[in-house]
Amino acid sequence: MRLRLVKEQTAFDFFEKWKFWLGLSAVLVVLSIASTVTQGLNFGIDFKGGTTIRAESSTPIDVAAYRQAIEPLALGDVSIAEVFDPSFRDDQHVVQIRIQAQDGQEAVTSEVVEQLETILRMIAPDIRFPSVESVGPKVSGELIKSAVLAVVIAIAVVLIYIWLRFEWQFALGAVGALVHDVILTIGIFSALQIKFDLAIIAALLTIVGYSLNDTVVVFDRVRENLRRYKQKELSDVLNLSINETLSRTVMTSATTLLALISLFVLGGDVIRGFVFAMIWGVVVGTYSSVFVASSTLLRLGVTRDWSKPNNTDGNQFANIDA
């Protein structure tokens, strides 16, 4: 007996409630943007400049005492947060300290770090500093620029590729889904105030890739079915295609999620944010390739000009198969 996540034959009508799904997506997008605009993102030092220090001690950490000790240094905005992770030993207490970029200083001053380390050693004599990272405002400004550029270029390249291989309606559908996924991911990082750093940009682009992967598989089937069932309504063709590929969509999401969840639970706290973004992206990406990409395609319609036999529904690039 085989494990089947999806029945052999499915005939869900994915567009019966398309207004609801597109509406839900629209609401989520608006909420994401609203959260990002009002709350902002919890930028890491990669994008904001500043210093983070990871400190480790065998004695339990008293965040208030740390804060009090650091106060006299007048470093401006200092955030201190204890880090918990199942992989830590019993006597392993970790705290993450973040200091804002100091005014008028491009270069990072190690004196500040040294002072801080000295003070903390007075509270916890066995304290160690497994990682100290500083980024000057100049570099962080550039990083943020190139990160935004990377995401925009990725989406543009994808738009062009899908357009060449399919039709412009497909490209818009796919990109609509991508933008949706990216905005929702940024939104949840803003809503939960999870640290947003360079690695998250990598996760965003991976989500772009993953979501696209899903969308393209569905679209590929749509293209095939459009040729096969020339008389069928577009919505029927879309429904059929999504149903036919549903088993694969669920299987792939499941294996990817299995791998990601094991990384999320066991992979340590350093990359947890990164993995969280990807898990979220896989879920949202799977949803969006069905409900956003296909619904958009349905709204836009497809030119079905079959005057010539075996005419492909794209242009001269549509038939390249390898």
Add this chain to the structure above:
Amino acid sequence: MLHIEGWKRVVIWATCALGLLFALPNGFYGQVESYNDAKEAGQEATGWPAFLPSGLVNLGLDLRGGAHLLGEVKLEEVYTTRLEGFWPEVRNALRDERATIGAIRQQEGGPGELVVRIGNPEQMDRAIDLVQALARPVASLTGGMTDDIVVTAVGNTLVVTLSEAEKLATDNRTMEQSLEIIRRRVDEAGTREPTIQRQGNDRILIQVPGLGSAQELKDLIGVPALLTFQTVVGMSSNPNGAAGVGNEILPAADNPELYYILERTPVVTGEELTDAQPSFDPNGRPAVNFRFNTSGARKFGQYTTDHVGDPFAIVLDDEVISAPVIEQPIPGGSGIITGNFDVAESTRLATLLRAGSLPASLEFLEERTVGPELGQDSIDAGKIACLVGFAAVLIFMFLSYGTFGIFANIALLINVGLMFGLLSMIGATLTLPGIAGIVLTIGMAVDANVLVFERIREELKTAKGPARAIELGYEKALSAIVDANITTFLTAAILFIMGAGPVKGFAVTLGLGIITSVFTAIFVTRAMVVIWFERRKPKILEV
């Protein structure tokens, strides 16, 4: 019919075997690492068979621990210094025509400017001509030749600046010198595989694994290079022998057995050098030309006059670079160092001599320290996560597809092996996000197989017989596989181009993972399915 030609099978399995062979050293990381270190040091290398590949996946700073610095070289400082040095020439040229130009006087100028007030502003054109005549040709941006300075008149002053072409040439020289000095300093610390790279126009990235903190690295780079010319008292093979009062024993740079006994007080120091260029001696052997400033030239001239026939030592950072014999007095303040070097070495030496200390100051824009224990924790956690994720996917695939699931699982194992093989072959660096990339690939790699298997299931309903269904399954799934993976690969490529540091590492594993997973799905699983099918010839197929 289902068939794969014999030669194709050979190619497929040979590719897998080769990839796995290259991945093999990573299974014995510590062993192979010490073997490679021994080989690099020229010692007898043991512990790993020499006929096997010994390339390893490098571990990034976030996994191995170490220090990372991004520094910006203040290039403009060099312009100012250059123009300062130019002032005596300008003064002499203008002074000769004092009668027409009037009194001249250097004035405080902005950075990268030499400002001279002219007593007789009506004769400004003449003054500009005089100074412009001092210009030296430099290769321009467009390929032709142009002057190295630009002379303009501002009111009653004359302003000399470097031309754009000269600035560019100076920038490149400054960057090369800085890189050379930093490389030398970091090498001194004897750490493994430091990365010292120029980034963009004026930045230098320095990554040193195994170093305790970024501060240590800064201290290391900050020390100025010290060049001295010293009197040679004698030579010795014993580094601990008695040197005598006022003397010291220093090693020779090119011969580990040889030590020089030198007078401690230098004759001249590198601070008095104004220039050093690679050149050739009269016999056509590579050499280095150097030039002292006035006071250096006087001291050097006097010394060489008194010591013809004696050797004298050129010492850089307490190492004797060479100890030539003074063949004749060198009065003009310039000289030539000959030695047992080739062109590359003479170029390097000239750079080092010019590079007494960093030509311009370095401002640190970014610094990161990761302790080795944190890196180790990350590796351990990553390993466990990989194994668990892997096992989960394997079980899941078996439960879903039975025999075919096993094929996909074997392919997945080969896939991860191939990834490591490729990573080792290109000497890529594995970072923490890179590990995440591998885990993600494990999850996504089965996608191509799933696409095919699902398609075979569908085709079984309509096609004539299992063989045809398998064939159609592969055929029809191909376009979806290709499109889906090309788009993902494009995003990986963009990440690689735009990303920095660890993110690049992630892009590399993601991109390679896509290549290997498509290869394993299209060729390896298929080959297994075909072989299985030929042996069993099942009438009914269950996928």
